[in-house]
Amino acid sequence: MSCSKNKHPADQLTVGRRSFLAASGVVAAAIATPSNLRGAAADEVVFASAFHDTPDRVWPGPLYWTNPLQDWRIAEGRLECINAAPGRNIHLLSHDIASGAGEFVAEVTLGSLDAEQLSDSKGSAGFLLGVKGELPDYRHHLIYGRGIFAGIRAGNELVIGNGPQAPKVKLDLASSSVKLILRASLDEDGMKPVVSLEAIDPTTDTLLATVTHKQLAAVDIAGNAVLTANFAPPAPTGKKNAGTASGPPERWWFNHWKLSGSLVRYHADRHFGPICFVHFTLHDRQLKLTAQLAPLGEFDSPTVSLQFPGAAAESKPIVAKIDPASRTAHFATKEIDPALDTKFQLTTYLTSKSGKQTEYSYEGIVRREPKHDEPLKVADISCNAHYAFPNIECAAAVAKLDPDLIAFTGDQYYEPSGGFGVDRSSIERSLLDVLRKWMLHGWTWHELTRSRPSISIPDDHDVYHGNLWGEGGKEAPGTVPASEAKGGYKMFAEFVNVVHRQQTSHHPDSPAKPEKQGITGYFGPLTWGGVSFAILADRQYKSGPDGKVPATTSGRADHVNDPNFDPSTADLDGLSLLGEQQMKFLKAWTTDWRGAAMKAVISQTIFTAMATHHGQNNNLLVADYDTNAWPQKARNSAVDLLRQSAAVHLAGDQHLPAVVRYGTTEARDGGFAFASPAVNNLYPRWFLPQQPGENRKADDDGHLGDFRDSFGHPLTVVAVANPALTFAGGLLEREVQKSAGYGLVTFDKQQRKIEIGMLARCWSIRRKKIRSLQDGQ
Ligand SMILES: [Fe+2]
Known part of the structure; x- marks a missing residue:
């Protein structure tokens, strides 16, 4: 076997004249040369798939994204x-179609x-032309792109277009396969x-039929390059799970x-995986360190190696096996100087x-670890419907804010994220289903998480629950x-453990011992930059209300x-x-101040019931057992x-x-808490109190001050x-209106002061600092 070192997956690209390709199928390292970026001649192939040379596996390779995986x-x-x-469709990442x-x-x-015989087939397959979504990014198009069908469909039709009026011709599909050639051209005005x-019999190279469409808008043909299968009307309205819709x-x-052709653009930076x-x-x-991989095959490497190039004490690579279920490789070492x-x-x-x-x-x-006289900035990021x-x-x-630590505080994705609902049909399919959603998270944040520490705690939707009382x-x-409110996990225990592993x-290292069904725990400490954090799991051990x-x-x-x-x-x-066991850990943590000047607890949700209206602004909810205001006695012990x-x-x-600010027996006798905005808000909530708050400052409005939450706790x-x-309005405008964004919490260890920047209206690139707070004393 040969082994070549190549940071870019150019090995799956082919470049050159058709005659050359037919003879060799060779990979050309020259793929990124300027002549390949634009302006290729009409007959010059600038991309050719290498499926024929790819071993059997789920994942087609770094140049592709499949829906669903x-x-x-x-x-x-x-x-x-x-x-x-x-x-169902597959997008090519490395090339797309330009306008003009x-x-x-x-x-x-x-x-x-x-x-x-294809004449017996009932579905449809072919190309999607001009695939794009609302936002101008090829990754957005992967999930939200829509395009124009061009292919064969039931009834022996060759068609360009989506509706019944689309241009089509009949053809004789007597063979088991067909070659499709789609040609598009725009005049010198780009219009x-x-x-x-064309449909061609691949065994005889005979032209079977040609259909032409001259009524498309110019912009229609620009977008992602996509193949589609079983293209059919979408699932009926209200049916969340397209994966189970009958097609x-x-x-x-x-x-x-x-x-091939001058409108095909190559993008050297567009690939994803295997790491x-x-x-x-x-x-x-x-x-x-955990490396998340794509689902590799049995012929690919079973391991990942970690090195620290240029480190003073450069050592041998550390090799970790890839976990076959979570597709993760795990490393732990004390060899680096904090x-x-x-570099790794x-x-x-x-x-x-x-x-x-x-x-x-x-x-x-x-x-490097922030020093004690430097502030520590923590980004609080949660609830991303994508x-x-x-x-x-x-x-x-x-x-831009360059946080020192990122806390992903839950709902890193939701069940509908990515567009195909939830797949519970088998453990393997559900693991691939959740891996694809987790990839949406990773692809969003990976430039940040490759250069700073981050923690990530799964909330209910991460394990496919609307609410979780574990x-x-x-x-x-x-x-x-x-069944959720009766307590427990709906998904396979192995699925939950894979999510925890990812x-x-x-x-x-967590002191948590696995409990029922062998489901693992993850609560534990993190001391970084002079702040001691307790990472908690506030759903996993909670009682369910139904029947109690x-x-x-x-x-x-x-x-x-x-x-x-x-x-x-x-x-x-x-x-x-x-x-x-988690309360035992938390109690011990409260008095452990090694390496820390300040303390913070990170968990999925706050320990109060604040929202009064859910989903829609007129939907008053008197009390919600999903909040951590309940169960009251256990909540009060934690707040203490x-x-x-x-x-x-x-x-x-x-x-x-x-x-x-929490209260247990009276207002303000507890500490402060911050609930961060959702990144993309799936389910808005409001705090619209019937009476204005008490003991508020003169210039504060009635939403501020002292209240009682719906489970009777003092709440400031x-x-x-x-x-x-x-x-x-548009997608991003709506997210701004839904108070979407993220939070930034800055710990000033010398002053023992915490600054909370919230409602960072990132969708309009605007940060609003609400106020500074003294820490909990
Ligand atoms: Fe959420």
Whole structure:
């Protein structure tokens, strides 16, 4: 086997004249030469797939993105779509189609996996032309792009267009495969595209039919280059899970995908994987780093190696096995000096079918630990529905502030993120399903997490729950939403552990012992830059309300809408919030001040029930058992520990950015807490109190001051950023109106002062500092 070192996946690209390609299929390292970037001659192939030389595996390679991941695979030298369902597609990352004058040609050979003759097929397959979404970024188009179909469909039709009026011709599909050639040209003004589609019998090279479309708008043909299978009408309105929608029972294979022409643009920086992103922490001199990989195949490298090039004590590479379920490689070492910036490099390799190994690397830097006289900036990031994926504006705004630590406080993605609902059909498919969603998170933030520590705590949606009362890992009594409030996890225990591994395995060592079903824990300490953090899991051990508290009248066991609700009726003995072993850890942590001048607790949600209205601004909710105001006694014990350690509490979850002060027996006898904004707000909440707050400053409005929360706890609202009452306009404008963004918490250790910047309206690149707070004393 040969082994070449190549940071860019150029080995899967082919360049040159058709005759050259046909003879060799060779990879050209010259792919990035200027002549390949624009202006190629009409017959010059600037991209050719190498599926024929890719070993069997789910992931087609670094140049592609498949929707969804679990429905595609490379098998027997072809690309296959193995789920007969609508709207499956594969995007090419490295090349797209430009607007303006010029032309391009796309070519692919395809066949049915189910029908012996294509004339018997019931579905459709071919190209999608001009694929793009609302935001101008090729990664946004991967998820939200829509395009114009050009291919074959049931009824022996060759068609360009999506509706019944689309130009089409009949053709004889007597063979098991067909070659499609799509030609598009625009005149010198970059207008009036002419698009034609030829169907050719690949065994005889006979032209079967041609269809032409001259009515497309010029802008229509620019966008991502995409193949689609089982293209069919979308799932009925209101049906969240397109993955289970019934479509034409047809599965397809593809091969020999090629692009040529002057409108084909090459982008050397557009690829993803095999090492997709990293997360790391440094605590007690120990670096822990997790590399997230794409789903590699059995012929690819089973390991990843880690080196510190240029380090004073450069040592042998550390080699870690890739976990086959989570597709992660884990490293722990005390070999680096926390006082210095340390570069790291990860490497692994892919193997072609012909036996060629290509090495891939991923680099980053473990920045030196902030000194005690330097402020420590922590970004609090939560709740990302990925409407604006890849969230460029928000990631750029966070990067500009250059936080020392990022706390991803939960809901790193939601069940609908990426567009295909939840796949519970098998453990392997559900693991690929969640990996694709986790990749949306990683692709959004990887430029930040490769150069600073980050922690990540899974919240309910990360494990495919609307709400989670984990009861120590119990198996939930069903998978429907109503079973959640009875306590436990709906997904496979292995699935939950994979999510925990992906998100938390780079945290400092956790004292948590696995509990029910062997579900792992991740709570534990992190001391970094003179601040001692307690990383908590505030859903995993919490009691479920259904069957324990008085029955509700709302139709949901967790939602109380009775205006006469008495919270003392739900204040019961024997209920858990953080659980026994986590409370033991938290108690010990409160008095452990080694290496720290200040303390903070990081968990999924705040320990109060603040929001009054949910979903829509007129939807009053009297009480919500999902909040950590309940169970009251367990909550008060946790708030007492936070107060004893003067810890500020950083959280996410609420989608209602707020700074509050806890109370247990009276107002303001507890510490401060911050609920960060959602990055993309799936479910707005409001704090619209019926009475203005007491003891507020003269210039504060009625949303501020002392209140009682819906479970009877004293609650002081210091700052709140309610969403607008209604939302209108474009995608990003709506996120601004929904109070979307992120938080930044700065610890001034010398002054013992905490500054909280919230409602960072990153979608308009604007930061609003609400106020500075003295720490909890
Ligand atoms: Fe959320």
